[in-house]
Amino acid sequence: MPKLKGKPKPKANSDTYILEKFLQTYEKHCTASQSCVSPTIKQGLRKCIANDMLITKFVLTNVETLSRNLHPVSLTPLLRTIRDERYRLGNELCIWGIKLSPQDIANLAILLELDGRTIYPFSKLEIMHHVLDLWTTERLGMALPYSNLSSLVLDYSKCGDNGVNRLTSGLDGNRKLLILSLCYCDLGPKSGSMLATLVIQTAICDLFLNGNHLQCLGATELLRPIAEYAENIGQEKKGNALFNNDTAHHLLEANKDAVIHSKAVSLKATSKKNNFITLENPEKKKKRKGLKKKSKKPDSGPWLAKLHLADNAIDGRFNQREQNIWEFIQLLTCLIRNSDHLAEVDINGNAIGEQCAVKILEALKDRKKDEMPNLNIKITPQISSMTFREIFKSCSKINTAIKRKKKKAK
Numbered sequence: 001m002p003k004l005k006g007k008p009k010p011k012a013n014s015d016t017y018i019l020e021k022f023l024q025t026y027e028k029h030c031t032a033s034q035s036c037v038s039p040t041i042k043q044g045l046r047k048c049i050a051n052d053m054l055i056t057k058f059v060l061t062n063v064e065t066l067s068r069n070l071h072p073v074s075l076t077p078l079l080r081t082i083r084d085e086r087y088r089l090g091n092e093l094c095i096w097g098i099k100l101s102p103q104d105i106a107n108l109a110i111l112l113e114l115d116g117r118t119i120y121p122f123s124k125l126e127i128m129h130h131v132l133d134l135w136t137t138e139r140l141g142m143a144l145p146y147s148n149l150s151s152l153v154l155d156y157s158k159c160g161d162n163g164v165n166r167l168t169s170g171l172d173g174n175r176k177l178l179i180l181s182l183c184y185c186d187l188g189p190k191s192g193s194m195l196a197t198l199v200i201q202t203a204i205c206d207l208f209l210n211g212n213h214l215q216c217l218g219a220t221e222l223l224r225p226i227a228e229y230a231e232n233i234g235q236e237k238k239g240n241a242l243f244n245n246d247t248a249h250h251l252l253e254a255n256k257d258a259v260i261h262s263k264a265v266s267l268k269a270t271s272k273k274n275n276f277i278t279l280e281n282p283e284k285k286k287k288r289k290g291l292k293k294k295s296k297k298p299d300s301g302p303w304l305a306k307l308h309l310a311d312n313a314i315d316g317r318f319n320q321r322e323q324n325i326w327e328f329i330q331l332l333t334c335l336i337r338n339s340d341h342l343a344e345v346d347i348n349g350n351a352i353g354e355q356c357a358v359k360i361l362e363a364l365k366d367r368k369k370d371e372m373p374n375l376n377i378k379i380t381p382q383i384s385s386m387t388f389r390e391i392f393k394s395c396s397k398i399n400t401a402i403k404r405k406k407k408k409a410k
Contacts, residue, residue, distance in 0.1 A: 019049045022085050029077035029084075036063050038073045057092040075104040079111050086118050094126040105136050109143035124151040137163040141170030144177065151179035155208075161190040168198045175203045183308075184211035192218030196225050199302045206306040210346065214312045216324035223331040226302045227338075234338030303341040310378065311349030329356045333363035336375060346378040357383040357391065364394040 023045045030037045040059040048055045062073045075098060082090065100108075111120055132140075137159050144152070144167075159167070164187060171177065180198075192214055198204065199222075214222070314328060329352065335342060357379060367375060376395050381388055 015052055015054050016049050018085075018087075019045050019055060022055075022081060022087060023049075025084055026077060026081040029080050030074075033074060033077050034071050035074035035077055036071045038078070039063060041078065054089050056089055057094070058090055059094045059096065060098055061096050062098055073098055075100060076107055079104075079107045082111065082120060083118070088118065088120055090120065090122055092124040092126070093122050094124075095128070095130070096126070097129040100127070100130055100136070102135065105139050109139050112143045112147040112149065114146055114148060121148040123148055124153075125149055126153040126155075127157060128153065129156045132157040132159045132163060134162055134166055138166035138169070141167040144170045145174055148176065150176055151181075152177060153179075153181040154185065155181055155183040156185070157182075158184075158186050160186045161188050161194075164191050164194055168194055171198055171202055173201055178203055179206040179208075180204050181206075181208035182212070183208055187212035187214060187218070189213075189215050189218035189221075192221035196222045199304065200225055205303055205341070207304060208306070208308040209312065210308050210310040210349075212312050214309065214314070216314050216320050216328050219309055219312060219314050220324065220328045220331060223328065223335060226304055227331040227334040229302050230338040230342075231334050304335075304339070305341050306344040307342070308344070308346040309350070310346045314347065314350035314352065316351070316353075325352060325356060329359050333359050336360070336363040336377075337366050337370075340373055342375055343373065344376050348378040348380055350380060351382055352380065354383050354387065357387050361387060361391050361394065364391065368394060 023042065026041065026045075027037055038060050040061045044055055044057070044059060058078065060073065060075060060078060063070060075095060081087075112122060112125070114121070132154065154167075157163070159182070164182065164185070187209065191212070195207070195209070199207065314325065316322060316325065332345070332347075336345070360377070360379065364375065364377070374395070377391065379388070379391055
């Protein structure tokens with residue numbers, strides 16, 4: 001009888017073979033550690049095997065079940081599998097709602113550190129819906145300088161001011177981390193100055209702090225050095241623009257005199273017989289071959305592209321004076337007027353009031369008048385509908401393609 005043709009075995013070192021072996025090793029480690037296999041890890045591997053592609057994002061979640069005898073999902077089996085298989089193609093590691101032991105955190109920190117024989121260059125780490133104690137934040141902070149992380153998300157970790165202090169102590173001078181998210185982490189006004197120092201000393205450009213309790217004091221301390229630096233850069237640009245305009249005017253005047261003089265000389269030269277003189281036109285500059293313009297590198301400084309401060313009690317409650325709100329708005333409008341890098345601001349959920357909203361609208365109009373990059377801002381709707389509508393219009397991009405189509409249709 002002829003043998004039935006079954007599914008062909010995957011070739012060694014193929015993507016399917018690597019992932020199937022990875023899944024077998026992961027299930028073996030889960031059995032050995034008496035933990036459950038994460039459904040999202042298994043589904044992700046099965047999906048990549050079906051599509052014949054390698055997995056780059058690991059999402060570790062718990063098992064939803066009513067049975068009390070089922071063991072919980074653990075992080076260590078996944079980390080051991082990555083090490084045993086020497087899988088170096090993972091970019092993102094997301095840990096959602098998993099209870100982490102000190103051993104899990106230690107193993108994670110060791111994996112992130114780039115000082116071993118095999119490098120596992122994870123660039124994004126998410127630990128969400130898990131309370132992080134002081135030891136955990138400190139151990140992660142110690143690993144950050146030696147890691148390849150460009151994005152760190154610790155939302156709903158409840159780490160508090162002390163936890164942020166331990167975490168940021170290891171980020172002094174870090175030039176790799178670009179995105180930091182600490183939403184709903186019980187941060188108070190004390191975290192404002194710590195986060196400001198962090199933004200100044202590192203390359204962080206996206207900062208997400210929604211759902212905390214910074215209040216006016218913490219938000220002001222956060223914005224102060226960033227706004228002052230942006231204002232200095234803005235004044236320097238305006239001074240350079242005025243200087244360039246003056247020098248351009250003087251050059252035009254000098255150029256006109258040179259043209260008149262050259263015409264007079266050429267008339268005298270042509271009056272003489274058999275005497276040919278060729279003169280260069282001062283209006284045209286010779287192009288020198290082999291010389292290229294050097295690209296100017298951007299200045300290093302506390303740049304912020306995205307700043308989210310939604311629902312942070314930036315209002316008149318909790319014994320906060322009106323002067324504190326105005327100080328925060330003054331720094332925010334200064335940042336809006338002067339920062340070319342700023343692209344997103346979210347202060348929704350903070351009752352700043354109508355007058356502060358009008359100041360923000362004026363800053364947005366000044367930004368548009370100076371032809372600066374577009375800025376998207378979210379603000380509380382608890383203001384007049386007219387001001388809210390004007391702020392929304394000033395943030396929306398005008399689609400020129402649609403305008404052209406309308407003109408053609410007419």
